[in-house]
Amino acid sequence: MDTMTADAIAREALLSRLRALLPAGSVLHTDEAQRPYECDGLTLFRQLPLATVLPSTEAELLAVVQVCRESKVPIVPRGAGTGLSGGATPHAQGVLLSTAKMSAILAIDPVARTARVQPGVRNLAISEAAAKHGLYYAPDPSSQIACSIGGNVAENSGGVHCLKYGLTVHNVLRVRAVTIDGEVVEFGGGALDSPGLDLLAVLIGSEGMLAITTEVTVKLIPRPQLARCIMASFGDVGVAGDAVAALIAAGIIPAGLEMMDQPATRMVEPFANAGYDLDAAAILLCEADGTPEEVEEEIAHMSEVLRAAGATGLRVSASESERLRFWAGRKNAFPAAGRVSPDYYCMDGTIPRRRLGEMLRAIQQMEAKYDMRCPNVFHAGDGNLHPLILFDANDPSSLARAEAFGADILELCVRLGGTVTGEHGVGIEKINQMCVQFPADEREQFFGVKRAFDPHGLLNPGKCIPTLHRCAEYGRMKVHGGALPHPGLDRF
Amino acid sequence: MADALMEQVRAAFEGGQRLHIRGGGTKDWYGEAPTGGTTPVLDTRGHAGIVAYDPSELVVTARCGTPLAELEVTLAANGQMLACEPPHFGPGATIGGCVAAGLSGPRRASAGSIRDFVLGAKLLNGRGQHLAFGGQVIKNVAGYDVSRLLAGSLGILGVITEVSLKVVPMPVAEATLRFDGIAQHEALERLNRWAGQPLPVSASAWADDTLHLRLSGAAAAIRAARHALGGDPLDAADAAAFWRELREQSAPFFAGDQPLWRMSVPSAVPPLEPDGGLPAAQLLEWGGALRWVRSAQPADVLRAAAREAGGHATLFRRGRSAAAQGAQPGCFAPLEPALLRIHQRLKAEFDPAGVFNHGRLYPGL
Incomplete structure (x- = not known):
């Protein structure tokens, strides 16, 4: 019997076991049916899995995990598939497990200010359901209309308001999850802490590699009575960066603090009609929220600091619709990039804020070096950059240059004292840059964490933490000046 | 100094010895007594000092032996503070011990716990490898969040040699209100109702039918909240003393046996x-x-x-009298078997020879 046949027989056996566990239509195996699952938001990498399963209940999900463990088949969990780092890129020999059918809001407790939801619930749906109690769920990634809370837990997602309100890890009280051992485990709980090690902290942001989330309890907080946003214009991006430091030094923690450079505002404006100052070299969006008195006091204080820091113009949102328009422009930056260019590559490095001017100048030089455009949007409050490299995937040279450009940016982030990913995750996209950020001993300790939860390495294998071998190979490639930082998927 | 600590750990690892990690010793009483009464101490106090602090980055990095009090003075001189208001439990408290104990103070419910503010840490693991996790930036999802896992780990995974913490500006204004004649159920009803409203509550305490509430934030917000809530204001010195005694457990409630x-x-x-x-x-x-x-x-x-x-x-x-008795209950609630197994495997990965703080968190860990 040749190997192909053996593989095909093994696949048939797996499919028939999965079909016996799940209702009809919840196990997909044809290329056509699985096509929507071949990539997540990182569309550079596409791969069809052996099978795609869509459990509707925790019991079904648990049964799938049991079968996969017994058959030694890798599992790649997937939320809404909006992730930008390939965390949900399927495994060629694995099962893709989508939580899309587990999308019920199980309970909202307005007194305890919590929501208990299944992993497939959309981020924004939680806030919509809590709105009648004057409450909301704070983390608001740009994809919040579509992204799921299970995916947010896997990536430790942020958003434009996390400087003041925190990331997913600060807003989740409890995760119920299925381990590869086939056990249902509660991490965290209804109280503010749990006995023993803080495993919830390490589970959040673990990119589906430690356990599969089946239920999440999130904190809800009171919706501020009022929010207003300042749009400040600057003649120079470095001056805008210094203005951010000046705000923080003045003891202000804005509810949101975002920067966009001129290429970004000009890219977004025709798309979003946000009312941005297109003549400014950079704009800052700076938001205050709270009681009307508090907002008035804070807007006055912020305006004073921004003017002193060299803002050439300030516009304060006069209405809720104008404020939302300011934000709509920022939140639509990625779709806008998709409109002006056949493809875009969104980077996610974080740097200490004081290095911002240096970073933006380096990106300008890289634009010249690679002959590509790269508008910048930036969570200025927390140092998280989103340069958007515009390219054409149908042109192999353009793709290769975009990838090399991206790798340069990420490695500069590490050199400036930052990190290769602030909120999008490592996935497969930044796995080579992890070799730059973490020495071998640290990476081996990460594998130790992985083994503690998943001794056989079946949950989302090959993502997030590069092997020693892979880093050695990447090192050689760099030495030889290879242009392609992403070798084929078969290496993962 | 880190080298000396590393040498001590390597020697213990190779010699099959145990070590008891200790900073100022202000929380010696917390958790289980380490197994083996005469375990040698690894003293972290010599590895001290603030490594980096730029107030406009909202991040401070300090070595483990840095006195908590010294760190707080430095932050206060720049109008900043540790958001969770951690307890000291004695003048010698260090930042390493503070993070390893994972205890937070009165501001915890509104601001978050010490774990929430950990951005990065350096760790001497049980093999004597000196590892760096996380970083000095507020957003960082590269690799598993090992630095936050160390908060509250009571030293069982290794020696936290350095930690980077997010810090926050001190509030512009503060007021403490006192409400008398409030039964516990009524206090709970009020506290949960208030927490669901956009009020600047930063701390609360109830005992003996008296409720204390602290408000922190913009002056206008404090004024509006005071108007809405009523209660009797404490003067600033009394208020500061009240919250300090609560945090340090020197209030009368905590006295006795x-x-x-x-x-x-x-x-x-x-x-x-x-x-x-x-x-x-x-x-x-x-x-x-x-x-x-x-x-x-x-x-x-x-x-x-x-x-x-x-x-x-x-x-x-x-209690002292309880301590004199024989069999003692464990300090921490027992773990479910699946969770305990993950704890055991993590311990084996970070500290395979069981060098550190054996039994301090749970027996066998």
């Missing part, structure tokens, strides 16, 4: 009255999510009460 139980429960659960009613001695913090109970009742009774309420109970301080 009864065992002190820490019940961590969802804030909205009604007053805990297991076994026909717990003794009256209770003090509430964190909007009702933290309930201190002075009680000589058996551990299983208190643990069952906390569990039924959706939380857990810690034997925070053993």
Whole structure:
């Protein structure tokens, strides 16, 4: 019997076991049916899995995990598939497990200010359901209309308001999850802490590699009575960066603090009609929220600091619709990039804020070096950059240059004292840059964490933490000046 | 100095010895007594000093032996502070011990815990490898969040040699209000109702039918909240002393010989009255999510009460008379088997020879 046949027989056996566990239509195996699952938001990498399963209940999900463990088949969990780092890129020999059918809001407790939801619930749906109690769920990634809370837990997602309100890890009280051992485990709980090690902290942001989330309890907080946003214009991006430091030094923690450079505002404006100052070299969006008195006091204080820091113009949102328009422009930056260019590559490095001017100048030089455009949007409050490299995937040279450009940016982030990913995750996209950020001993300790939860390495294998071998190979490639930082998927 | 610590750990690893990690020793009483009474001490105090602090980055990096008090003075000189208001429990408290103990103070319910503010850490693991996790930036999802895992780990995974913390500006204005004649159930109702409204509540405490509430934030917000809430304001010095004594457990409630139980429960659960009613001695913090109970009742009774309420109970301080007795209950609520197994595997990965703080968190870890 040749190997192909053996593989095909093994696949048939797996499919028939999965079909016996799940209702009809919840196990997909044809290329056509699985096509929507071949990539997540990182569309550079596409791969069809052996099978795609869509459990509707925790019991079904648990049964799938049991079968996969017994058959030694890798599992790649997937939320809404909006992730930008390939965390949900399927495994060629694995099962893709989508939580899309587990999308019920199980309970909202307005007194305890919590929501208990299944992993497939959309981020924004939680806030919509809590709105009648004057409450909301704070983390608001740009994809919040579509992204799921299970995916947010896997990536430790942020958003434009996390400087003041925190990331997913600060807003989740409890995760119920299925381990590869086939056990249902509660991490965290209804109280503010749990006995023993803080495993919830390490589970959040673990990119589906430690356990599969089946239920999440999130904190809800009171919706501020009022929010207003300042749009400040600057003649120079470095001056805008210094203005951010000046705000923080003045003891202000804005509810949101975002920067966009001129290429970004000009890219977004025709798309979003946000009312941005297109003549400014950079704009800052700076938001205050709270009681009307508090907002008035804070807007006055912020305006004073921004003017002193060299803002050439300030516009304060006069209405809720104008404020939302300011934000709509920022939140639509990625779709806008998709409109002006056949493809875009969104980077996610974080740097200490004081290095911002240096970073933006380096990106300008890289634009010249690679002959590509790269508008910048930036969570200025927390140092998280989103340069958007515009390219054409149908042109192999353009793709290769975009990838090399991206790798340069990420490695500069590490050199400036930052990190290769602030909120999008490592996935497969930044796995080579992890070799730059973490020495071998640290990476081996990460594998130790992985083994503690998943001794056989079946949950989302090959993502997030590069092997020693892979880093050695990447090192050689760099030495030889290879242009392609992403070798084929078969290496993962 | 890090090299000396590393040498000590490597020697212990190779020689099959155990080490007891200790900073100022202000929390020696917390957790289980380390197994093996004469375990040599690894003293972290020599590895001290602030490594980096740029107030406009909202991040401070300090070596483990840096005195907590010194760090707080440096931050205060720049109008900043540690958001969770951690307890010291003595003048010698160090930042390494603060993070390893994972204890947070009165501001925890509104601002977050010490774990929430950990951005990065350096760790000497049980092989004597000096590893760096996380970083000095506020957003960082590269690799597993090992630095946050270290908060509250009581040293069982290794020596935290350096830590980077997010810091926050000190509030512009603060006021403390006192409400008399409030029964516990009424205090819980009020605290949960207020927490659901956009009010600048930064701390709360209830005991002896008296509720204290601290407001922190913009001057205008404090004024508006005071107007809405009523109550009697404390003068600034009395208010500062009140919250400090609560944080440091030097308030009268914490004196005496009864065992002190820490019940961590969802804030909205009604007053805990297991076994026909717990003794009256209770003090509430964190909007009702933290309930201190002075009680000589058996551990299983208190643990069952906390569990039924959706939380857990810690034997925070053993009473002196109890300490004289024989078999003692564990300090921390027992773990479910699946969770315990993950704990055991993590311990084996970080500290394979079992060098550090053996038994401090749970027997065998």
